Amino acid sequence: MYEFFTAPNTCALAVHIALEEADAQYEITRVDTAANAQRSPEYLAINPKGRVPALVTPRGILTETPALLAFIAQSFPGAGLAPLDDPFAFARVQSFNSYLCSTVHVAHAHKHRGFRWADDEAALASMRRKVPQTMRECFALIEQSMFAGPWVMGDAYTICDPYLFTIVGWMEGDGVDPAQFPKLLAHRERMMARPAVARAVALAAP
């Protein structure tokens, strides 16, 4: 049994979907980010970085979305969520997820969390202005160069799919026109048709 710390509208949804796909046993604890509860002493004792997701396991606490996704894939090999016996194929999965966490999610964070990297309001406004462009460039690269179809890696559904689905869900809010990205939109529809995804989305709703 795991305890899963999550919050609505965050990248924790990717991990939530993976838990559902793996049919893992877990309890949900919501972190009230609107009340800044991720910075409370109680939550900092769970994750000193003050972020979601966090997964409390019988052996200890794990954080960071790409690490959690690979952990779930490896812990539930029967779910077939990653090519576990092929280091090259596994590295392609990890490379995609690493790009999402270190480039795409970071670009998105400059909309509401620019205070991480600058203090004055003019700089934060400047960062916000560029988010539609940076996110559009990221989605274009994924659509044109990285997405094999019908799933991210091709015929096999992997831990890349819930992560991409989660970030594509931010597209409209970040000022990017989804009509430019037909493959990503079709992927979103394909994902919503999966029972595990529908369950996680319902459980994660605000």
Next chain:
Amino acid sequence: MYEFFTAPNTCALAVHIALEEADAQYEITRVDTAANAQRSPEYLAINPKGRVPALVTPRGILTETPALLAFIAQSFPGAGLAPLDDPFAFARVQSFNSYLCSTVHVAHAHKHRGFRWADDEAALASMRRKVPQTMRECFALIEQSMFAGPWVMGDAYTICDPYLFTIVGWMEGDGVDPAQFPKLLAHRERMMARPAVARAVALAAP
């Protein structure tokens, strides 16, 4: 045989060290980032993201430092660079490396690469001003909460160590006083005493 695309003073050093630790066979191709060669058509054909490192393998091209580090660990199990048979321990390794790529490296990038997230010079200057603070906070969290010692994960040397070593190497340049971080400084010394590290550092020098 691999072809390894690298550039001095980048996170590619972490992968370079891992290749040396694994005794991998590889050729080095330097990307002249001073001449912006990472944006040349030739290099974009290797890595459309226009970044180093990239590793050309017999099966295809891999990018993203955390993915490459795990790939090397899995491809050379005899080198003992990660707890490959323990999903929880492997997830802790991956979590650490994910933090380095998505938070610490990103904080560092706001010094010289703020143009990724804003266009006006005042905003870039504002970002540069905050780098010493953000990097100091990251190093403090690692020193106090994440570093087990003598290696990142404890007694076992892993792919976390070359990555931490690489980013700790940016500390002084980012305006952080190393005297505040005795564990990280001792780790740097410990790393430099490893023959594989000394070889990679010599090969990666400008």
